[in-house]
Amino acid sequence: MQGITFPGDRTAVLKDFPRPEPGPGEAVVRVKASGMCGSDLHFYRGTVSFGGGADTIQGHEPCGVVDAVGPGVTPDTATVGDRVMVHHYWGCDACAHCRTGWPQMCDRENGHTVSITTHGGHAPYLVVPARTLLPLPDALSYEAGAAIGCGTGTxxxxxxxxxxxxxxxxxxxxxxxxxxxxxxxxxxxxxxxxxxxxxxxxxxxxxxxxxxxxxxxxxxxxxxxxxxxxxxxxxxxxxxxxxxxxxxxxxxxxxxxxxxxxxxxxxxxxxxxxxxxxxxxxxxSWTMSTVEQARCADFAVEHRLPVDDLYTHRWSLGQAAEAYRWFDEQADGKGVFVL
Ligand SMILES: [Zn+2]
Ligand SMILES: [Zn+2]
Structure with missing residues (x-):
């Protein structure tokens, strides 16, 4: 499969990667929508030193369908075919912050962030720990679930x-x-x-x-x-x-x-x-907890909020270079890759 990478010189390049397989406790998501978030631009422009943009698939607003689960994943956590959002961080799973839904604040500082320390959503498939998945309500589109995964959830x-x-x-x-x-x-x-x-x-x-x-x-x-x-x-x-x-x-x-x-x-x-x-x-305030990401999605449904209308541009992965050139200008709106 091909995923979008950022070499760090204001280019977005498609590279070949093996299709991921789920390990113990993991799930593979068939990505249906992957949002473009303002923080992508730090990596696109090469203005920050952390993260592996050239070798890491970018995109931290993935949303899609569970495609496969690894050993030990119970049906309560993830089942093939589930429509899911991703809370795009995970930590030790044991400290007070992880236990209260804030793995991005993991006290052991050994956590992961999708698109920085592990592959992101700008590709057809994504592997993450199954515990990072949250249900996408039927009334919300994959694009809406992507936005709630970072920008709108923030x-x-x-x-x-x-x-x-x-x-x-x-x-x-x-x-x-x-x-x-x-x-x-x-x-x-x-x-x-x-x-x-x-x-x-x-x-x-x-x-x-x-x-x-x-x-x-x-x-x-x-x-x-x-x-x-x-x-x-x-x-x-x-x-x-x-x-x-x-x-x-x-x-x-x-x-x-x-x-x-x-x-x-x-x-x-x-x-x-x-x-x-x-x-x-x-x-x-820093993004949102797992609990609040799910609550945000429910609120959007209950109040019939026009989350899809946040997007002004929809792109295919093959349009990566053009899409990020447009986004880099920060002149207008929000984009999403639709797969
Ligand atoms: Zn922790
Ligand atoms: Zn973001």
């Missing part, structure tokens, strides 16, 4: 960290695929969502995903506009997804405000003596 994780948001004025900074997902979830949870970006096309899409108001922060004064929209109170809640607007976020966060910073690289700083009377709660 937005969900951030929103869940923020706690009760119903009735708040919630500002989502950045309307790329993660921010747009945040807009979708926050509006479904009853927040009044103000979407911020510097591209009008992204703001138009944000309206379709539930934003009550949109602000192009390259054209309008963000702090003034938020003050106008809130009677001078400022934002109750902020989800920062752009990775570059941390400082702006603090200029619009009101008293008792809560803000979650999920965009990378991101930089947030403030002087306590200037801000302590605002009683802020500031937090970070």
């Amino acid at each position: 937005a969900w994780g951030g929103i869940r960290r923020l706690g009760d948001i119903g009735g708040t004025t919630l500002v989502v900074m950045g309307q790329g695929p993660v921010g747009l997902s945040g807009t979708m979830f926050a509006s479904a949870l009853g927040a009044r969502v103000v979407a911020v970006d510097v591209k009008d096309a992204r703001l138009e899409r944000a309206r379709a995903f539930g934003a009550s108001e949109v602000i192009n922060s390259a054209q309008a004064d963000l702090a003034e506009t938020i003050a106008d929209l809130t009677g001078g109170r400022g934002a109750d809640v902020i989800l920062e997804t752009s990775g570059v607007a941390g400082a702006d976020a603090l200029t619009i966060l009101g008293k008792w405000g809560r803000a979650c910073f999920i965009g990378l690289p991101g930089e947030v700083s403030f002087r306590t003596e200037q801000q302590y009377k605002k009683q802020w709660t500031l937090m970070t």
Whole structure:
């Protein structure tokens, strides 16, 4: 079979790999959809030193059907034919973080991440420990399950960290695929969502995903506009997804405000003596637990959320070079490889 690799010089190259066989405790997934996530670009561009992009199949948003299971996998864990999402990490399975569904935070630091330390989903088949698989609800497409596997699930994780948001004025900074997902979830949870970006096309899409108001922060004064929209109170809640607007976020966060910073690289700083009377709660969030990934999928079904509409581009594996050239420009939307 062929899978997409990143030599690290802004190219995406198809290479031959043996079709994987399941070992003890493992399952092989026949990949049906494999999403493109913003963090792929670190490896595509060669801007990080870890990971084996040239020899490792890329893609950490795989979704598909169980094709084969290895010895010791019980039917409760995985059965051939199951529609599945993948929680794309695994750890020791014994520490407190692994046991509570956070294997990416494994205390023994001997964990694996799909597409970094093991082969990813940009290929027809993927082998993972069966315990990383989560059921894909019948009402969700494989493309939706792929998005929930990282980008959309990351937005969900951030929103869940923020706690009760119903009735708040919630500002989502950045309307790329993660921010747009945040807009979708926050509006479904009853927040009044103000979407911020510097591209009008992204703001138009944000309206379709539930934003009550949109602000192009390259054209309008963000702090003034938020003050106008809130009677001078400022934002109750902020989800920062752009990775570059941390400082702006603090200029619009009101008293008792809560803000979650999920965009990378991101930089947030403030002087306590200037801000302590605002009683802020500031937090970070890293993707989502196994439990929250499954909950995110169920929520999307229960609220009939338009997860498929997050995608603006669908590609075949053979279009890898073109697909990542497009994605590298970060001008628009989200792509997915459909197999
Ligand atoms: Zn562990
Ligand atoms: Zn990702």
